[in-house]
Amino acid sequence: MTEGLEIFGKTVFDALFIDYRIMVVVAIISIILFLVGIYMQLDKWGRGVPEGATKPVGAWGTLKLMFQKTFEKGIGPALGIIALDVFLQRRIWRRRKTEWLMHMLIFWGWMGLFILTVAAAGAEFYGPFVKGTDFQFFADFWRTLELPNNVFGYILLAGIVIAIVRRVAFADVPSARDTSVDWIALAGLSIIIITGFWAQGLRVSYGVEERMLVSAYETVAPGFFNNPLVLFHEVFSLLFIAYLPFSKLFHMFVTPLVIMINKGGYAEVNPQE
Amino acid sequence: MTKNKPAISLENLTPIQLMEYDACTRCGECVKYCPAYNARDKDQAIEPRDKILRWRDFVTRSYGWRAKLFGPASIPEEEIKKFTDDLYNCTTCGMCGTVCCAGIDTIELWESTRANLVKHGTGPYGKQSLFPKLIGDGHNPYLKQQKDRLVWMTPDIKIAEKSDLAYFIGCTAGYNQQVLCVNTARILNKLDVPFMVLGEDEWCCASALIRTGQQHLGDVPKQTALHNIEALKARGAKRVVFACAGCFRAAKIDWPRAYGKALPFETIHMSQLLAEQLDAGKIKWEKSFDKTVTYHDPCHLGRHVGVFEEPRKVLKSMPGVKLIEMERNRHEQRCCGAGGGVKAGIPDLALNIAKDRVNDARATGAEVLISTCPFCRRNLIDGRDELKLEMRVDDLVVLSAHLMGLSTDIKSPAPGAPKETISDLFRTQTIPPKPPAEPKKEAPKEAPKESPKEATEKAQKEASNETKKEAEKK
Numbered sequence: 001m002t003e004g005l006e007i008f009g010k011t012v013f014d015a016l017f018i019d020y021r022i023m024v025v026v027a028i029i030s031i032i033l034f035l036v037g038i039y040m041q042l043d044k045w046g047r048g049v050p051e052g053a054t055k056p057v058g059a060w061g062t063l064k065l066m067f068q069k070t071f072e073k074g075i076g077p078a079l080g081i082i083a084l085d086v087f088l089q090r091r092i093w094r095r096r097k098t099e100w101l102m103h104m105l106i107f108w109g110w111m112g113l114f115i116l117t118v119a120a121a122g123a124e125f126y127g128p129f130v131k132g133t134d135f136q137f138f139a140d141f142w143r144t145l146e147l148p149n150n151v152f153g154y155i156l157l158a159g160i161v162i163a164i165v166r167r168v169a170f171a172d173v174p175s176a177r178d179t180s181v182d183w184i185a186l187a188g189l190s191i192i193i194i195t196g197f198w199a200q201g202l203r204v205s206y207g208v209e210e211r212m213l214v215s216a217y218e219t220v221a222p223g224f225f226n227n228p229l230v231l232f233h234e235v236f237s238l239l240f241i242a243y244l245p246f247s248k249l250f251h252m253f254v255t256p257l258v259i260m261i262n263k264g265g266y267a268e269v270n271p272q273e
Numbered sequence: 274m275t276k277n278k279p280a281i282s283l284e285n286l287t288p289i290q291l292m293e294y295d296a297c298t299r300c301g302e303c304v305k306y307c308p309a310y311n312a313r314d315k316d317q318a319i320e321p322r323d324k325i326l327r328w329r330d331f332v333t334r335s336y337g338w339r340a341k342l343f344g345p346a347s348i349p350e351e352e353i354k355k356f357t358d359d360l361y362n363c364t365t366c367g368m369c370g371t372v373c374c375a376g377i378d379t380i381e382l383w384e385s386t387r388a389n390l391v392k393h394g395t396g397p398y399g400k401q402s403l404f405p406k407l408i409g410d411g412h413n414p415y416l417k418q419q420k421d422r423l424v425w426m427t428p429d430i431k432i433a434e435k436s437d438l439a440y441f442i443g444c445t446a447g448y449n450q451q452v453l454c455v456n457t458a459r460i461l462n463k464l465d466v467p468f469m470v471l472g473e474d475e476w477c478c479a480s481a482l483i484r485t486g487q488q489h490l491g492d493v494p495k496q497t498a499l500h501n502i503e504a505l506k507a508r509g510a511k512r513v514v515f516a517c518a519g520c521f522r523a524a525k526i527d528w529p530r531a532y533g534k535a536l537p538f539e540t541i542h543m544s545q546l547l548a549e550q551l552d553a554g555k556i557k558w559e560k561s562f563d564k565t566v567t568y569h570d571p572c573h574l575g576r577h578v579g580v581f582e583e584p585r586k587v588l589k590s591m592p593g594v595k596l597i598e599m600e601r602n603r604h605e606q607r608c609c610g611a612g613g614g615v616k617a618g619i620p621d622l623a624l625n626i627a628k629d630r631v632n633d634a635r636a637t638g639a640e641v642l643i644s645t646c647p648f649c650r651r652n653l654i655d656g657r658d659e660l661k662l663e664m665r666v667d668d669l670v671v672l673s674a675h676l677m678g679l680s681t682d683i684k685s686p687a688p689g690a691p692k693e694t695i696s697d698l699f700r701t702q703t704i705p706p707k708p709p710a711e712p713k714k715e716a717p718k719e720a721p722k723e724s725p726k727e728a729t730e731k732a733q734k735e736a737s738n739e740t741k742k743e744a745e746k747k
Binding site for chain 1: 283284285286287288289290291292293295296297298299300301302304305315317322323326329332336337338341367370371372373374375376377378530576604
């Protein structure tokens with residue numbers, strides 16, 4: 001039986017070789033950096049003057065404007081645009097089928113893994129704090145997450161492979177002046193997915209029950225500190241997300257917002273009869 | 274340590290437009306369709322994606338997080354000037370926005386950025402800097418007289434003193450392409466649709482100023498829009514018909530912005546009015562036209578405001594006409610090359626794009642190329658002439674008038690008038706050559722004579738100085 005980690009008088013058990021003392025700190029730093037990055041972008045956009053206004057609206061004014069524009073035709077049409085243009089990426093589907101497949105695989109692979117990771121983290125705290133159970137609750141929950149985790153991992157991996165192959169062999173338009181940003185994105189995602197599979201492989205090689213019998217915080221294998229790869233995967237993933245608002249990769253967040261604000265973009269605003 | 278001043282301002286850009294610059298995914302879909310990029314031998318600096326990325330870079334260097342922490346990075350003025358010139362190598366046709374996977378409204382984005390660069394002092398481009406003075410002082414971009422607004426009138430045309438319908442003629446048709454206003458008026462007469470015109474009270478729609486980012490100079494577009502709206506309102510117009518796609522776009526999109534609310538009358542394009550009359554069974558074609566015809570959607574009528582089907586409906590109803598679509602049609606049409614101030618500012622680019630579009634038409638095997646905009650008509654005629662093709666190029670109103678049994682002739686064309694003054698399709702008139710100019714007296718030695726190029730440059734410089742002064746005042 002693992003010793004677990006005492007948090008507010010409760011023992012949180014770990015089964016993923018993750019040291020929460022490090023993870024919580026890194027996660028908090030990442031979230032703060034991410035929010036600071038978002039604020040800086042909002043502040044930059046807020047230097048613009050909306051039509052009909054006489055002075056810049058600032059960061060919060062921009063946020064308000066984004067909501068107003070997105071929902072100015074009502075919640076129904078806005079949700080329609082979100083479903084079709086953000087979740088199903090209709091504009092890309094219309095014009096570039098291979099890229100659409102690539103984007104869908106990366107988007108949904110990433111979203112799936114993100115949701116499952118949040119769910120797993122929640123379950124680890126939900127067991128001891130809400131249900132008052134020991135490690136068994138999380139062990140059972142994690143078992144149910146392993147298959148979808150693998151599926152979404154492969155989906156993301158397939159998307160990355162298509163992206164690399166397309167760039168190297170099948171690009172149908174000349175590349176932009178600076179292609180480094182694409183390769184940084186692909187490299188980042190590749191590192192996350194490869195180390196993620198590797199980390200999961202280590203976990204599987206021990207089995208969930210066996211992991212429960214090992215202190216997550218002991219300093220010998222298979223405890224966390226002898227698995228720097230797992231540490232690297234988790235820390236890198238969190239910091240990569242924190243880096244996005246400061247980089248040119250920020251379009252990952254801005255593009256869906258602009259499509260929502262512009263009500264789906266040209267073809268939707270001027271539909272063909 | 275004192276921080277540098279940002280090299281660029283964000284004036285004239287909205288928060289959403291600044292977001293749009295950050296939203297470009299660099300996919301390059303716009304590159305495949307951009308007519309200017311294609312006509313400029315695929316120069317990367319002309320592609321829409323590259324312009325977005327360069328301006329984004331300017332903004333990041335001036336206002337990004339590094340600039341916030343360490344001060345704005347310097348941007349050489351030549352870099353901004355080069356960007357400005359590249360930005361003006363664009364007809365603002367909007368094709369890039371149509372295909373943009375990020376849904377960016379590029380037409381508005383280009384126009385706002387141009388306005389920003391005019392304030393910066395690097396825009397506009399070439400002769401475009403003459404527009405504010407020409408339109409502001411003379412109310413038209415062609416140095417013509419207001420009293421000549423109705424110079425095209427023929428004795429057979431009846432214009433009502435007062436009517437619910439007003440015909441907004443536009444500077445290009447009224448002064449340089451009389452065949453269009455004559456035939457529009459004759460069609461309305463034939464259909465027994467009474468109409469009035471503003472005559473000397475009509476001012477330029479100011480589209481050229483807005484498209485070239487000069488809307489803030491002396492507030493000319495606002496003043497002209499308000500003047501036209503008030504004049505039409507005062508005359509009791511309930512509906513205003515436009516045969517020029519450029520004026521129609523301005524009235525539909527730009528005028529309400531200047532007016533601050535919806536216009537007090539309905540705006541309609543002549544092709545829509547024709548389709549309406551057709552539906553009402555009022556148009557009776559009296560002749561047949563046994564030719565293959567292809568239709569060019571003007572950007573300002575099609576992509577900008579969404580009128581695609583009405584001109585086709587009219588063409589399809591014409592006896593004998595076989596309508597063939599170009600590969601790129603409707604939303605995906607290729608621009609004729611004249612818009613965005615390009616015809617005036619960068620004529621070689623306008624001509625190259627026109628040749629591409631005429632080649633699109635040639636590929637269909639059509640004998641006639643029809644459009645619904647005087648600017649497209651003029652530029653496509655130029656492209657056709659450059660390619661030395663037999664294809665005829667004309668406007669829908671000219672063909673409609675002919676098939677309704679009307680004469681398409683204007684009153685005797687003035688010697689040396691532009692070729693587009695008369696019908697290219699029927700060629701029943703010719704333009705008399707300009708009489709040879711009298712030999713000029715020798716200029717006094719103390720006043721050195723300016724070459725036309727020097728004169729243009731001087732005028733541009735003067736206009737540019739005024740632009741700068743205006744910007745400084747603001």
